[in-house]
Amino acid sequence: MHExxxxxxxxxxxxxxxxxxxxxxxxxxxxxxxxxxVQPILMQNAFVAVLEDxxxxxxxxxxxxxxPILIHCDDCNKTxxxxxxxxxxxxxxxxxxxxxxxxLLIHKVEFTDE
Amino acid sequence: xxxxxMNSKPKSNQASVGAVQCENTTLNLLKVNDFVAKAIRExxxxxxxxxxxxxxxxxxxxxxxxxxxxxxxxxxMAVLVGDPETERDAIRMRNVGINALQIVTGGMCHIEAQMIxxxxxxxxLTGVDxxxxxxxxxxxCPAAFDLGEDVRVTLLATTEGDxxxxxxxxxxxxxxxxxxxxxxxxPYVPFTVENVTQDAREVNPDIEVLTISSTTGExxxxxxxxxxxxxxxxxxxxxx
Numbered sequence: 001m002h003e004x005x006x007x008x009x010x011x012x013x014x015x016x017x018x019x020x021x022x023x024x025x026x027x028x029x030x031x032x033x034x035x036x037x038v039q040p041i042l043m044q045n046a047f048v049a050v051l052e053d054x055x056x057x058x059x060x061x062x063x064x065x066x067x068p069i070l071i072h073c074d075d076c077n078k079t080x081x082x083x084x085x086x087x088x089x090x091x092x093x094x095x096x097x098x099x100x101x102x103x104l105l106i107h108k109v110e111f112t113d114e
Numbered sequence: 115x116x117x118x119x120m121n122s123k124p125k126s127n128q129a130s131v132g133a134v135q136c137e138n139t140t141l142n143l144l145k146v147n148d149f150v151a152k153a154i155r156e157x158x159x160x161x162x163x164x165x166x167x168x169x170x171x172x173x174x175x176x177x178x179x180x181x182x183x184x185x186x187x188x189x190x191m192a193v194l195v196g197d198p199e200t201e202r203d204a205i206r207m208r209n210v211g212i213n214a215l216q217i218v219t220g221g222m223c224h225i226e227a228q229m230i231x232x233x234x235x236x237x238x239l240t241g242v243d244x245x246x247x248x249x250x251x252x253x254x255c256p257a258a259f260d261l262g263e264d265v266r267v268t269l270l271a272t273t274e275g276d277x278x279x280x281x282x283x284x285x286x287x288x289x290x291x292x293x294x295x296x297x298x299x300x301p302y303v304p305f306t307v308e309n310v311t312q313d314a315r316e317v318n319p320d321i322e323v324l325t326i327s328s329t330t331g332e333x334x335x336x337x338x339x340x341x342x343x344x345x346x347x348x349x350x351x352x353x354x
Contacts, residue, residue: 104142
């Protein structure tokens with residue numbers, strides 16, 4: 001249910017951003033941080049389901065890339081990947097300064113020239 | 115079907131594609147929600163807004179009822195309560211004199227900022243110091259939606275087990291306070307405050323922790339004091 005609304009959100013966002021070129025969209029590249037709780041397979045299934053209602057995207061492919069969680073430590077100035085949801089820098093200091101992992105972004109759109 | 119071919123471009127699996135033009139961009143899918151959340155903050159400069167999250171059945175509504183009784187005479191509070199269906203929770207709160215409005219999400223698993231913004235037109239906030247948003251019972255989706263709140267509070271009932279902060283990290287990562295509810299049941303359930311606090315602080319080192327029971331009243335004075343301090347901080351005046 002949440003994935004369906006996210007897919008609709010993707011379409012509405014693109015229509016707002018590229019109104020003149022919307023029928024030429026062939027590839028949508030999504031970056032989803034691990035904390036966004038977006039599962040690629042569920043997004044793909046939702047995408048196929050929404051296409052029934054929105055046939056103008058029949059020739060469009062969705063690509064979902066899941067990004068790991070990165071935190072930045074102000075003490076040692078290092079960026080560390082969070083493992084097992086332990087928000088602790090390799091130096092031992094806790095940090096909730098999340099620099100990657102919460103995003104839900106369209107980062108690239110492909111258009112056909114036809 | 116799509117197989118997530120991240121780096122295969124140009125694509126050739128669709129009807130003949132000529133040249134493919136790429137547009138690199140940064141379009142935030144929650145942009146609309148975050149825009150409306152900002153508008154809510156601007157609309158309520160003198161009201162402390164508290165987003166209360168938890169699983170279903172952890173005692174959010176009961177805590178709202180007890181909080182209303184205890185804070186009556188100290189400050190004015192109101193509640194926007196979200197549920198997929200029924201107006202039962204708002205009725206429960208109105209029965210004890212709380213200014214409450216139900217948001218029926220129509221099956222949706224979370225409240226979005228737009229629903230709050232619209233609800234603000236239907237609730238009288240004159241003189242209100244503290245507005246609770248009782249979110250839909252769910253530890254996953256509500257975590258991603260900023261509702262224009264000043265603070266986010268997550269309830270965790272002792273009956274749910276003390277392993278939840280690690281299972282639902284984003285909820286606890288984005289909360290200022292974890293309230294352990296149903297503390298009166300601690301002798302009967304495998305749950306320790308120490309374990310859950312340690313796990314929650316591995317996810318969010320800054321999270322505050324309170325232990326309460328709406329049944330016995332344990333910890334409710336500390337909870338109300340926490341709220342009063344936050345209201346005073348927001349309004350810049352002493353309230354109680």
